[in-house]
Amino acid sequence: MSSLRVAVEPEHDPHVVGAVSDAGAELVPLDHAQILVWLGGPDGFPELPDSVEWVALSTAGIERFVDAGVLDDRRVWTNASGFYAQGCAEHALALLLAGTRQVVASARSRWAKDTVDPAVRTLRGATVVILGAGGIGRALTPMLAACGASVIAVNRSGRQVDGADLTLPASKTDEALTLADHVVLAAPDTAETRHVINDRTLALLKPHSWVVNVARGPLIDQEALYRALVGGVIAGAGLDVTDPEPPSLDDPLFSLDNVVITPHVANPAGRLTTEMAPFLAENLRRFAAGDDLISQVEVGRGY
Amino acid sequence: MSSLRVAVEPEHDPHVVGAVSDAGAELVPLDHAQILVWLGGPDGFPELPDSVEWVALSTAGIERFVDAGVLDDRRVWTNASGFYAQGCAEHALALLLAGTRQVVASARSRWAKDTVDPAVRTLRGATVVILGAGGIGRALTPMLAACGASVIAVNRSGRQVDGADLTLPASKTDEALTLADHVVLAAPDTAETRHVINDRTLALLKPHSWVVNVARGPLIDQEALYRALVGGVIAGAGLDVTDPEPPSLDDPLFSLDNVVITPHVANPAGRLTTEMAPFLAENLRRFAAGDDLISQVEVGRGY
Numbered sequence: 063m064s065s066l067r068v069a070v071e072p073e074h075d076p077h078v079v080g081a082v083s084d085a086g087a088e089l090v091p092l093d094h095a096q097i098l099v100w101l102g103g104p105d106g107f108p109e110l111p112d113s114v115e116w117v118a119l120s121t122a123g124i125e126r127f128v129d130a131g132v133l134d135d136r137r138v139w140t141n142a143s144g145f146y147a148q149g150c151a152e153h154a155l156a157l158l159l160a161g162t163r164q165v166v167a168s169a170r171s172r173w174a175k176d177t178v179d180p181a182v183r184t185l186r187g188a189t190v191v192i193l194g195a196g197g198i199g200r201a202l203t204p205m206l207a208a209c210g211a212s213v214i215a216v217n218r219s220g221r222q223v224d225g226a227d228l229t230l231p232a233s234k235t236d237e238a239l240t241l242a243d244h245v246v247l248a249a250p251d252t253a254e255t256r257h258v259i260n261d262r263t264l265a266l267l268k269p270h271s272w273v274v275n276v277a278r279g280p281l282i283d284q285e286a287l288y289r290a291l292v293g294g295v296i297a298g299a300g301l302d303v304t305d306p307e308p309p310s311l312d313d314p315l316f317s318l319d320n321v322v323i324t325p326h327v328a329n330p331a332g333r334l335t336t337e338m339a340p341f342l343a344e345n346l347r348r349f350a351a352g353d354d355l356i357s358q359v360e361v362g363r364g365y
Numbered sequence: 366m367s368s369l370r371v372a373v374e375p376e377h378d379p380h381v382v383g384a385v386s387d388a389g390a391e392l393v394p395l396d397h398a399q400i401l402v403w404l405g406g407p408d409g410f411p412e413l414p415d416s417v418e419w420v421a422l423s424t425a426g427i428e429r430f431v432d433a434g435v436l437d438d439r440r441v442w443t444n445a446s447g448f449y450a451q452g453c454a455e456h457a458l459a460l461l462l463a464g465t466r467q468v469v470a471s472a473r474s475r476w477a478k479d480t481v482d483p484a485v486r487t488l489r490g491a492t493v494v495i496l497g498a499g500g501i502g503r504a505l506t507p508m509l510a511a512c513g514a515s516v517i518a519v520n521r522s523g524r525q526v527d528g529a530d531l532t533l534p535a536s537k538t539d540e541a542l543t544l545a546d547h548v549v550l551a552a553p554d555t556a557e558t559r560h561v562i563n564d565r566t567l568a569l570l571k572p573h574s575w576v577v578n579v580a581r582g583p584l585i586d587q588e589a590l591y592r593a594l595v596g597g598v599i600a601g602a603g604l605d606v607t608d609p610e611p612p613s614l615d616d617p618l619f620s621l622d623n624v625v626i627t628p629h630v631a632n633p634a635g636r637l638t639t640e641m642a643p644f645l646a647e648n649l650r651r652f653a654a655g656d657d658l659i660s661q662v663e664v665g666r667g668y
Contacts, residue, residue: 149487152512156466159459165603168627169463169472172614175628182633184452208511209455300468311475324471325478330485 066350069095069114072102077335078342085346097349099342101335104130110137116349120338122146122329123278124359125251139359143250144197145341146329151201153328154246154276157300159185159209161272162244166298166322181297183243183270186210191242193235193258194249194277195223202246214238218254239266244274251278252363259283264290271296276328279305284315291318302328369653372398372417375405380638381645388649400652402645404638407433413440419652423641425449425632426581427662428554442662446553447500448644449632454504456631457549457579460603462488462512464575465547469601469625484600486546486573489513494545496538496561497552497580498526505549517541521557542569547577554581555666562586567593574599579631582608587618594621605631 066087070078074089078099082089092098093111099118100107104127110117116138119127124141133139160166162183167174188211192199195215203213203225215223216238220231230238235258239245245267249255259273260283267273273296275282284305290296298320304313307326315321329337345355369390373381377392381402385392395401396414402421403410407430413420419441422430427444436442463469465486470477491514495502498518506516506528518526519541523534533541538561542548548570552558562576563586570576576599578585587608593599601623607616610629618624632640648658 148489148513152462152487152489153466153485155458155512156462156468159455160463160468160472163456163459163627164630165459165463165468165625165627166472169469169625172619173611173626173628175611175630178628179630179633180635182630184455184636186451186455205508205511208508209458210451308476308478316475322468322472323476324466324468325476325481327467327478327482327485330482332483333487 066097066346067095067113068097068099068346070099070101071108072100072106075101075335077339081339081343082346085343085350087346087350097346103127104132107132110134116140116355118342118345119359120334122150123251125278133359133361135361138355139361140345140355140357141359142338142341143357145338145357146334147197147201149330149333149337150198150248150276150328151205153302153324154198154202154248154274155205155209157274157276157302157322157324158190158244158246158272160322161274161298161300161320162188166300167319170319184210188212188243189214189241191216191238191245192223192226193238193245193247193281194255195226195229196248196250198248198276199223199226199246202248214241236263236266239263242267242271244272247273247275247277247281249277249281251280256280257283257286259287261286261289264295267296269294269297272298272300274300276302279303279307284313288314288318291315291320298322300324302326369400369649370398370416371400371402371649373402373404374411375403375409378404378638380642384642384646385649388646388653390649390653400649406430407435410435413437419443419658421645421648422662423637425453426554428581436662436664438664441658442664443648443658443660444662445641445644446660448641448660449637450500450504452633452636452640453501453551453579453631454508456605456627457501457505457551457577458508458512460577460579460605460625460627461493461547461549461575463625464577464601464603464623465491469603470622473622487513491515491546492517492544494519494541494548495526495529496541496548496550496584497558498529498532499551499553501551501579502526502529502549505551517544539566539569542566545570545574547575550576550578550580550584552580552584554583559583560586560589562590564589564592567598570599572597572600575601575603577603579605582606582610587616591617591621594618594623601625603627605629 067090069092164178191214213226215226215229370393372395467481494517516529518529518532525532
């Protein structure tokens with residue numbers, strides 16, 4: 063059996079090259095490749111030779127590739143959905159705890175015990191709803207459970223998420239939000255999920271609720287979120303993503319004490335290829351064996 | 366069998382009164398009590414009649430009672446060590462994640478991706494040392510494990526802490542710190558633990574290390590901590606306690622971007638009696654049965 067021919071573009075990366083080598087595949091120029099590992103965004107994406115049977119993208123969300131018309135149905139496409147799930151879950155937990163335990167408020171004040179003490183809440187016994195419970199949701203569920211929280215997972219199919227106390231289909235999102243103490247957004251950005259958090263759904267939450275978004279900015283109607291935060295409809299928001307992104311530095315959300323915005327670092331750029339490498343090596347083995355690939359994109363659906 | 370006679374001072378609290386009632390005990394004035402449940406601090410602690418066989422204090426750390434000479438060896442004393450362990454552990458996790466995932470830095474800047482992204486670290490694969498691994502350590506260990514961290518527990522005896530990857534006796538604190546990515550302080554304040562974090566032990570840590578203290582301020586030599594933070598010896602500190610406490614509002618630690626200080630809220634005042642009540646009920650049952658009490662104080666040791 064001849065070895066797989068893999069191109070890594072737009073430039074080589076030691077972790078990815080190591081994975082290619084580990085899988086017994088051969089690094090070749092794009093012209094001769096069966097497989098393209100693309101480490102960039104949609105800008106500069108190359109014209110693909112017919113020899114390319116599979117394109118491995120390195121981002122979890124690929125809506126920008128979809129919008130740019132990069133995907134086609136003449137070959138297999140994979141994204142990195144789930145590869146960064148553990149880190150994104152940890153970041154979601156960090157934002158949720160920083161909010162509920164008033165670390166954010168404390169970082170902006172000096173020993174404000176009279177206001178901070180009564181506002182501290184515990185995850186123990188709280189109900190956390192994960193909207194779009196795929197890889198991040200599966201990784202986050204045991205972390206929340208270790209803190210004593212109950213988890214309600216919401217996903218498209220309603221197929222049970224291991225460890226979640228309850229899994230509901232997306233059609234029952236309102237029911238889930240009504241039960242929520244807090245909400246973590248972990249869904250892809252699609253027509254169905256856009257502005258899933260809006261004036262109406264925010265009103266289903268509680269005055270002590272925190273909303274955390276480690277997925278994509280457009281899941282939240284940010285003007286509605288601002289109104290809810292100013293009006294005391296919910297307690298706060300921890301956002302790793304914004305709409306637009308990057309946000310304007312005079313976005314009014316930055317001026318609110320009950321909001322913390324991290325600059326899209328749930329999966330830090332410096333760790334991206336480290337995290338991707340073992341999944342790529344496994345997918346190369348699967349490709350050679352003719353097996354289904356991890357994180358294959360449903361081209362028509364866009365994720 | 367006549368019912369236990371319990372006084373609750375300096376004033377009644379519904380959660381504590383409920384626990385007394387649940388245990389089938391009787392509320393009486395202090396003059397007639399076998400048991401005093403004391404919900405205050407050492408100031409105003411009453412002269413005890415000889416009838417009092419057991420005093421249940423409501424704080425986990427009792428060094429202020431010890432310093433005030435309140436404890437005697439003519440009766441049994443219990444503190445609340447361990448009653449608030451779950452909440453304190455959650456707070457420690459919140460401070461650690463807020464630091465390592467740069468939520469603190471992000472709360473004080475606006476989309477500073479160039480500085481924040483490279484500084485984000487993950488707990489997955491990190492080694493977290495818990496100094497003084499009693500109740501808080503036992504509660505924190507599974508939370509850290511759920512995030513993929515390894516836990517080294519350090520306690521007086523070195524007796525294995527369930528779930529910890531390694532437990533070391535306090536005599537091996539230096540060895541533990543040398544292995545640490547991050548440190549959580551959860552020890553009582555005693556002569557042995559005072560200033561356990563000092564210039565010398567800080568130098569055993571790593572430039573990316575965060576130090577979290579949810580125990581007592583004097584465990585840290587704060588001037589040494591300040592030097593280590595300014596000098597890049599460690600990455601940051603998350604403190605729920607200070608020395609002195611409350612701190613001066615112009616304490617230089619407040620001016621550092623890599624420090625977050627929460628105002629002693631790991632166990633918020635508003636939740637104290639809620640958390641204490643089930644332990645008190647259990648201890649009343651044990652007292653009636655002549656069994657050993659939970660969290661009995663070794664009067665000579667001071668905790």
